[in-house]
Amino acid sequence: MIHTDVLIIGSGVAALQLAKKLSYDSNVIVLTKSYVRQGNSNLAQGGIAAALADEDHPTNHYKDTIEAGRFTNNHELVKEMTNDAPDLIRELLREGCNLDRNDNGELFLGLEGAHSHHRIVHGGGDATGQKVMDFLVEKTKHIQIIEHMTVIDLLISDDKCIGVKAKNTEGEVKSFFANHIVLATGGLGGLYSFTSNENTVTGDGIALAYRAGAEVCDMEFIQFHPTLLFVNGQCKGLVSEAVRGAGASLVIRDGTRIMKGIHPMEDLAPRHIVSQTIYDHLQTGKQVYLDIRRIVEFQKKFPTITAMCHENHIDISHGMIPVVPGCHFLMGGVKTDHFGRTSINGLYAIGEVAYTGMHGANRLASNSLLEGLFFGKRLAEYIHSKKEEGVRIQGFPLPMARNSTNERLILPDIEMVQRKMMNDAGIVRNGRQLKRHLAWLESFRIQKLLTCSLDDKTEQEIQVIFMLITAWLVTQSALLREESRGGHYRADFPYEEESWLTKKVILKQQSTQGEYYEQIKAAYAT
Numbered sequence: 001m002i003h004t005d006v007l008i009i010g011s012g013v014a015a016l017q018l019a020k021k022l023s024y025d026s027n028v029i030v031l032t033k034s035y036v037r038q039g040n041s042n043l044a045q046g047g048i049a050a051a052l053a054d055e056d057h058p059t060n061h062y063k064d065t066i067e068a069g070r071f072t073n074n075h076e077l078v079k080e081m082t083n084d085a086p087d088l089i090r091e092l093l094r095e096g097c098n099l100d101r102n103d104n105g106e107l108f109l110g111l112e113g114a115h116s117h118h119r120i121v122h123g124g125g126d127a128t129g130q131k132v133m134d135f136l137v138e139k140t141k142h143i144q145i146i147e148h149m150t151v152i153d154l155l156i157s158d159d160k161c162i163g164v165k166a167k168n169t170e171g172e173v174k175s176f177f178a179n180h181i182v183l184a185t186g187g188l189g190g191l192y193s194f195t196s197n198e199n200t201v202t203g204d205g206i207a208l209a210y211r212a213g214a215e216v217c218d219m220e221f222i223q224f225h226p227t228l229l230f231v232n233g234q235c236k237g238l239v240s241e242a243v244r245g246a247g248a249s250l251v252i253r254d255g256t257r258i259m260k261g262i263h264p265m266e267d268l269a270p271r272h273i274v275s276q277t278i279y280d281h282l283q284t285g286k287q288v289y290l291d292i293r294r295i296v297e298f299q300k301k302f303p304t305i306t307a308m309c310h311e312n313h314i315d316i317s318h319g320m321i322p323v324v325p326g327c328h329f330l331m332g333g334v335k336t337d338h339f340g341r342t343s344i345n346g347l348y349a350i351g352e353v354a355y356t357g358m359h360g361a362n363r364l365a366s367n368s369l370l371e372g373l374f375f376g377k378r379l380a381e382y383i384h385s386k387k388e389e390g391v392r393i394q395g396f397p398l399p400m401a402r403n404s405t406n407e408r409l410i411l412p413d414i415e416m417v418q419r420k421m422m423n424d425a426g427i428v429r430n431g432r433q434l435k436r437h438l439a440w441l442e443s444f445r446i447q448k449l450l451t452c453s454l455d456d457k458t459e460q461e462i463q464v465i466f467m468l469i470t471a472w473l474v475t476q477s478a479l480l481r482e483e484s485r486g487g488h489y490r491a492d493f494p495y496e497e498e499s500w501l502t503k504k505v506i507l508k509q510q511s512t513q514g515e516y517y518e519q520i521k522a523a524y525a526t
C-alpha cells in the first residue's frame with residue numbers, strides 16, 4: 001500500500017503543471033496509463049491564447065471566449081483566466097519554456113478562428129504542445145511518475161475519496177492512498193471513430209468519477225474539429241485552425257468556397273459552424289479540402305502538418321488537403337468549483353476531464369492548454385493552503401467494497417462503440433437516433449457496469465466498460481438538452497432556446513452503495 005500527499009491521475013499539461021507547483025513542499029505521485037507524453041497535450045499544435053499584444057486586452061479575450069461558449073460560460077472564471085493568461089505565458093518564458101519569437105525577440109502572436117485579435121502564442125511553429133510538455137517533463141523529473149499504470153477505480157470511504165486502484169501491464173492491482181486525489185485524465189475523443197485525440201484519451205476519468213458518485217455536467221457539449229486530415233477513409237491527425245488563420249480556405253473539388261455566405265467570419269467562423277458546414281457537404285457525397293495555395297512558406301510555418309501530409313502521401317504542392325470533422329474536445333466533464341474540487345470530498349478534476357464552466361457550450365481555440373496551466377496553478381495554491389491548515393487523513397479508513405461478479409459480461413468491441421457514437425451521437429444528433437443509441441448502450445447493462453468490481457477484468461474489458469459509461473453519459477445528456485447550442489446540435493431542435501441558457505445537464509448516481517442505484521437525470525437551473 002502506498003500513501004502520498006497528492007495523487008495525480010494522468011500526465012498532460014494540467015497534471016504536470018500541478019505537479020510542478022506542488023513538488024516543492026508536497027509528496028506527489030503521478031500515475032499514467034501509457035508513456036508520460038502519450039496524451040493530447042503533446043499533440044497540441046496551434047498554441048496558447050493570451051492577450052499580450054499592445055492593441056489587445058484580456059477583456060477582448062474574455063468576450064471572444066464567452067461568445068464562442070454561447071454565453072453559458074462561468075463569466076467570473078473566464079474573467080480570471082483571461083486576466084491571468086499573460087502572466088502564465090510570462091512565467092513559462094521566465095522558467096525557460098521555448099516559445100516562438102521574431103528576430104527582435106518579440107513573441108509571435110498568431111490568429112485563430114473566433115479570436116478578434118492576434119493572441120496565439122506558439123512553440124516550434126505548430127508543435128506548441130510538444131514544447132510545453134518538454135518544459136514540464138523537465139521541470140517534474142524529480143517527481144515519481146509511474147507509467148503504464150491505469151487507474152481502474154476510485155476508493156471512497158464515508159463519502160470521501162481516499163485513493164485509487166490501478167492496474168499495471170502485468171494485470172496486478174495496486175492501491176494508492178492520498179490526502180488529495182486529482183483526475184487529470186483528459187477528454188473522450190477515443191469514443192469516436194473520427195478523432196484528433198491520442199488513443200489513451202477515452203473518457204476514463206469521467207467514468208471513474210461517475211462510478212464513484214460524482215456529478216458530471218453538460219456532457220453533450222463536444223467540439224468536433226472541422227479539419228482532420230482524411231486519407232483512405234481514416235483520420236490521420238489534426239490540421240490546425242492556424243492554417244485557416246494564415247489564409248487557407250475550405251473548398252469543394254471545383255474550388256467553390258463553402259464558408260462564403262454562411263457566417264461573417266467565413267473560414268474563421270466558430271468551430272461548430274464550420275464543422276456542420278463540412279458535414280453537410282460530406283452528407284451529399286462531396287469531399288472538402290483545405291486550399292492552402294495562398295499561404296506563403298507553408299512548409300516552414302507548419303512543419304508538423306507538412307510532415308503528417310508527407311507520411312500519408314498527400315502532395316501539398318497541389319495546395320489541397322482533404323479534411324473531415326472529428327471529435328476534438330469535451331467542454332463538459334466532471335463538475336468542479338473554481339478551485340477544481342468535485343462534488344466528492346478529496347477528489348479534484350483539472351484539465352479537459354473537468355467541467356469548470358470555462359468553455360461554456362464551445363471552447364475558443366487555444367484556450368485549453370491555458371485552462372490546464374491556469375487550473376494546475378490554482379489547485380496547487382488551494383492544496384497548499386490546506387496543507388498549511390494541517391488537514392490530513394486520520395489512519396487508513398476502509399474503502400467501500402464493489403460487488404464482484406463471476407458473471408461473464410457481454411461487451412461490444414471498441415470499434416463498434418466508436419462507430420455508433422460517430423453515427424448516433426456525433427456532429428448532428430436527433431432525439432430518435434439518440435433514444436435508439438441509448439437503448440443499445442443500456443443493453444450492455446450499464447447499471448451493472450457502474451457498480452461491479454473491475455479487479456478481475458482484462459485491460460480491454462475495462463476500456464470498453466469506461467467507454468460505454470461515458471458514451472451513455474454523452475447520449476443521455478444530448479437527449480435531455482432539447483436545443484442546439486455550441487458543440488451540441490440537435491436537428492430536431494435546431495435553435496438556441498432562451499430557456500436553456502441558464503440550465504445545465506447534471507448527472508449523478510444517487511447511491512453507489514449496496515445492491516441498488518438510481519439515476520438522477522435533471523436539468524437544474526443555475
Ligand SMILES: Cc1cc2nc3c(=O)[nH]c(=O)nc-3n(C[C@H](O)[C@H](O)[C@H](O)COP(=O)(O)OP(=O)(O)OC[C@H]3O[C@@H](n4cnc5c(N)ncnc54)[C@H](O)[C@@H]3O)c2cc1C
Pocket residue numbers: 009010011012013014015031032033034036037038039040041042043044045046047048049128129149150151152184185186187196197198200201202204205238328329350351352353365366367368369370372
Ligand atoms: C491534435 C490536437 C491539437 C490540439 N491543439 C491545441 C492547441 O493548439 N491549443 C490548445 O489550447 N489546445 C489544443 N488541443 C487541446 C488540448 O491539447 C487538450 O485539451 C489538453 O492538452 C488536455 O490536457 P489534459 O492535461 O487535460 O489531458 P491530456 O494531455 O489529454 O492527458 C491525459 C492523460 O491522462 C492519462 N490517462 C487517461 N486515462 C487514464 C487512466 N485511467 N489512468 C491513468 N492515466 C490515464 C493519459 O494517458 C494522459 O496522460 C489540441 C488537442 C488535440 C488532440
